[in-house]
């Protein structure tokens with residue numbers, strides 16, 4: 001597809017998600033990073049000094065010498081911004097960018113549940129992008145969000161079951177990686193050899209976000225999906241990858257064969273010919289008895305594939321299974337890049 005080249009800025013460029021944006025955008029065919037912003041602590045420094053680079057791969061030369069600015073719209077020379085900002089500041093900063101006319105493609109939680117803001121996973125609810133037409137920031141700007149990193153894996157796994165059978169009840173127990181808490185995140189003495197059965201605010205997001213994402217857009221508004229989700233969230237000593245242990249009751253009785261067939265036969269409505277960051281496999285159903293595992297399988301589809309396994313009958317609901325997703329790629333920066341690709345293809349972004 002022929003597409004103009006867009007100059008992009010990254011808000012929160014020094015954080016765990018901001019750094020993932022930089023890695024994913026290094027050779028992007030449509031997007032070039034031209035502006036980086038973070039807190040006063042980082043502003044004024046070249047990126048190589050401001051960021052504590054976490055990846056084993058080298059920092060891209062193209063950003064190493066870029067000067068990090070503050071998060072003032074007038075400081076950012078670009079066509080749109082990605083936001084990997086701490087939620088403590090994302091509310092005010094993203095609003096200021098939208099009011100200044102920037103499209104804002106955000107990871108932060110602040111605007112996810114606002115009714116005119118799309119909560120987007122392109123393979124799941126691309127039509128919800130149209131909600132941006134309802135936004136009025138007094139400019140051409142708008143905000144699009146991607147879901148909480150645990151919500152993403154859950155919803156991708158549920159999409160085929162919702163389509164095939166309808167889903168009424170979901171129980172999910174999350175085992176969440178340390179990188180989900182950002183950098184430096186959880187202290188080593190709390191994390192090592194331990195499980196913390198609490199992640200602030202997370203269980204509520206898993207109860208509400210899937211209902212919006214899987215809801216129907218009707219007359220410019222989303223009618224939330226009629227399902228109930230009960231979640232328990234645990235921090236585990238894993239670097240990358242959120243593992244979801246999911247039990248589902250559908251609107252009709254289903255068995256392991258029905259669910260396996262629905263998951264295996266599901267075809268994403270988008271391919272990499274449509275958008276560059278779409279993985280070859282949206283879902284990968286694994287039949288090894290001990291898969292998926294974060295250490296071995298989190299990079300399936302370059303971190304954009306959701307890996308599913310352990311599909312079994314459930315004596316409480318109908319079926320249970322496990323889903324693994326990469327929290328800083330599919331669950332954050334990679335999902336946001338895909339959102340921007342969708343918005344570019346559909347004419348919502350201008351270069």
Ligand SMILES: NC(=O)C1=CN([C@@H]2O[C@H](COP(=O)(O)OP(=O)(O)OC[C@H]3O[C@@H](n4cnc5c(N)ncnc54)[C@H](OP(=O)(O)O)[C@@H]3O)[C@@H](O)[C@H]2O)C=CC1
Nearest residue numbers: 012014015016017038039042084086087108149180182183
């Ligand atoms: N990690 C994950 O798996 C996921 C994270 N998210 C969300 O993405 C966002 C970023 O998360 P993550 O990268 O993990 O967090 P980090 O704590 O690693 O990074 C936070 C970023 O915000 C910047 N920042 C902090 N305070 C300010 C301020 N006062 N003004 C301007 N910039 C500021 C930091 O800049 P500086 O370095 O200068 O302090 C840094 O760039 C959060 O909203 C998070 O909830 C969403 C999904 C998954």
Ligand SMILES: N[C@@H](CC(=O)OP(=O)(O)O)C(=O)O
Nearest residue numbers: 107108109148149176180181
């Ligand atoms: N809370 C998630 C990461 C995160 O930042 O979530 P949210 O974007 O919904 O605030 C985790 O700790 O793994």
